[in-house]
Amino acid sequence: MERFLVIGERIHCISPVIRQAIADRNSAPILQRAKEQLDAGAVYLDLNIGPAERDGEEVMAWAVRLLQENFDNVPLCLDTANKKAIESGIKVYNRSKGKPIINSADAGPRLGLLEVAAANDAMAIALCAKEGIPTGVEERIMYCTEMLEKAMTLGIDPMDLLFDPLFLVIKGMQDKAQEVLETIRQITEMGLRSNAGLSNVSNGAPKHVRPIIDATYCAMAMQCGLTAAIVNPCDPRLMETIKTCDMIKGNMLYADSYLEL
């Protein structure tokens, strides 16, 4: 089985440092965060430029070039709702280390991003949601199959889709946690790949508890078949957990020093 796909989340416009760097086209802070994440074991980097309605096309192309030129064509996740920005990013994208991933399509207003993926031979994260929060496993699977059908009529290889069951914050929506895991199990049984946006699940919990929730939830999801996650790779507990799950699942051979790799 293939190794778990770690997508680094830390180049995100929600961070003031990154927002400012994007506005100033200042490469240093972006490169620094990219390096930290790659050193920590990220395989893909998520590149979130926000809605960027005004200059999205230019920003995305600039950032894609910047990261790929500095980090040996590191594969990227292009993260914005701006379709034109995604297209302009893909135009300059080098695929030698992996296809670009569009983050993200859904079964509602962003269904059109699947067309962008099809037209550009890109992968896509497909959020199992339409509007608001889906009510249960069945609704999530319904959106999953809707997007799958659409994708297949567009000629997308189902393996190029990462279905995201929409992870929810534990504190406040604890009762939904099992639904998400069950959805992953069903997606896996259908022979499909899945993705988790893990960053928000521990929101609001005490700081020292958050890494424990993140790591444990991730481990449980991996056992249900989760194949990828957008995470903070600089969280050592989480990364150790992912490596250990990969090892236990046989995706990686054991050696005494396996955590040091």
Place this chain on the structure above:
Amino acid sequence: MAFKTSVQKYSGNVCNLELGTGEKKISLGGQNVIPFYSFDGDTGSGAKIGLEILDIYPDNWVDELKNLYGSAANNAAEWARLVEEKYSPDFICLRLVGADPNGLNKSVEECAALAIEVAKAVKLPLVIAGTQNHEKDLKLFEKVAEVLEGYNVLLLAAVEENYKTIAAAGVTAYKHKVAAESSVDINLAKQLNILINQLEVKSENIVMHVGSAAVGYGFEYVASTIDRIRLAALGQNDKTLQMPIITPVSFDTWNVKEGASTIEDTPEWGDQTERGIAMEISTAVGVIAAGSDAVILRHPRSAQTIRAFLGKLI
């Protein structure tokens, strides 16, 4: 429906490693497929064949081989020259059995002097095999690596107990290649590679010796270990297992009953040399088919057959 060739693409590949210098230097590895699966991709350099010679007269070898090499077997340099000229293997394995503390216990200086004589006598790349005594090998390889600086030889082998000195002296100080030996234990094979990597020794300078056995003698463990290492290297792109593999086939095959029993012991089995060659050929094909990038053989007839065999599959 029509037949469609089944193609398996892998994300990883085996490192390319060079041994020896000059016109006769060789490459090991480089492939991104399972052995002989040319329909999947690049089969790399192909398996290489080495012939074994000793630092002492081979008293225990079959008479037929002793006759074949004649008086040359009294002198390793002369022996090596004869092997190079007459049988042209891809490399020569000089096995320093005379250094064994349980045997003649020759000094490391004496062995080193002999090694350099051999190196000067031939153009072929050399594999220097030790005694399997960890403490002695540590001193032996340190000295041999020093005097052979510039010849780019393979030191066979470093184990968990002595890898630090052997890898540091062999690779870092004198620019040789080191073989990391584990005994049919895939996790230890991986760990040893990591440990040697952590000494700042690059994977391109490491060969794996993951254990060996003659066919019939637990060979399934060897075959499956190599299978799993190759699948991890190619399929999981596990960088810590992408080094080429060497298997000293002859070290085992001539010691098991099928190769060691004389015609007097087992008359119904027929000629001993023929059996020894057969065991060597079968074991060599077995490890090569699983993923070994180099084999060490004893009988020139075995080497000739394996060469022809490889020629038919490339």
Place this chain on the structure above:
Amino acid sequence: MAMTGLDIYKLTPKTNCKECGFPTCMAFSMKVAAGGVEISKCPHMSEEAMAKLSESTTPLMKAVSFGQGETEYKLGGETVLFRHEKTFVNRNRYAVLFSDEMPQEQIDAKLANMKNVHYVRIGEEMKVEIAALQYTGNKASYLALINKVKASGLKVAYMLVCEDLSVLKEALSLVGDEKPIVFGATKDNYQEMVGLAKDSKLLLGVKAAGLEELYELVENIQKLDYKELLLDTGIASVRDAFTNAVQIRRTALKEQDRTFGYPSVVFINELAKGDKFMEIALASLFTMKYGSILVLEDMDYARALPLYGLRQNIFTDPQKPMRVEPKFYPINNPGDNSPVLITVDFALTYFIVSGEVERSKVPTWLGNPDAGGYSVLTAWAAGKLSGSVIAKFIKESDIESKTKCRKLIIPGRVAVLKADIEDGLPGWEVIIGPDEAMHLPKFLRTMEGIN
């Protein structure tokens, strides 16, 4: 292999007509995969799709058999491409080739060799299992050859390598009851061949020029509702034969296409072109990778010792290690003064230890109590190799009558057992042997008070 919802969806008409009661074909497919609804609820599934679905519950590679009674063998039925993924199930079988144009002396010599090479290794009978009888144009000689092999007293299955229907019919009148393999069907004769093989369910070899043609031919034969097949890898070149063997197996197991879900036959005698050592090399290759019947020019111990050893290893179930029978084995002709050495019944350990004892040339009684088939330390840790187990083994065997020597050598790694054993075996002196088998020759040769 169960099909996923996605696999089933690919077979549906994808029209979302809703006649099945579900909003989309995808939703319907998911429910079918989960077992919640019958596929027949869809009125628009093609016949091909239905056949595929029903096929999905049958094994990817068919297990076939040939021969009768003592000479009956099974081939195929494999589920994995690498033994460590689970296990290989049905070992390959070796055949020796005879033909009607061979001189009688040559036939006699081969028959003699086949009789000679017949032995047991770790509980497995090692011998040539198949006589491949090739027809090259002389019918009288061919039938005489069959009669000769039949009269030889050898217990072998037959493979009739003959494409001439009328000759084959006569051959079958001689050995038809023994369920021979019929080889084989080609694109020109396959209808008649199937007709001939079908009644007695004979294993039918299928031969074509290249994989494309072979694939098409198998499809045609399957249309005649015949599935007892053996696929020829061809003899164009070694490279082609190997490629074909791998592709046949991989098409079945990885691509899940049952058209190639059959065992294969490799005519190694043709590929090796009379070079015996090349024959050993190629037979080793196809034993490792995916040959089911390997046809050789001849059999002797130089071929048998490596090939049967290799086969026995490769077809060992990784979950069930090989064991040797727990008893005393005489090594180097021991007498009534020879010492007793104990190891375990794990075949690998036994072989290494017995090999080293042989190398020492010291006459020794080598005993291995029933230690569960584990290695020394594992057996000790599991309580299978204890002082009482060893004492009981000594007492229940007749070793005390075979040797007067009362020195018992135990593996160095279980030195702690010394006192326990001596308690249970008054009169015996327990001697701690070396930790590693490789040190045994020196240990035995220098041990005091032996011989």
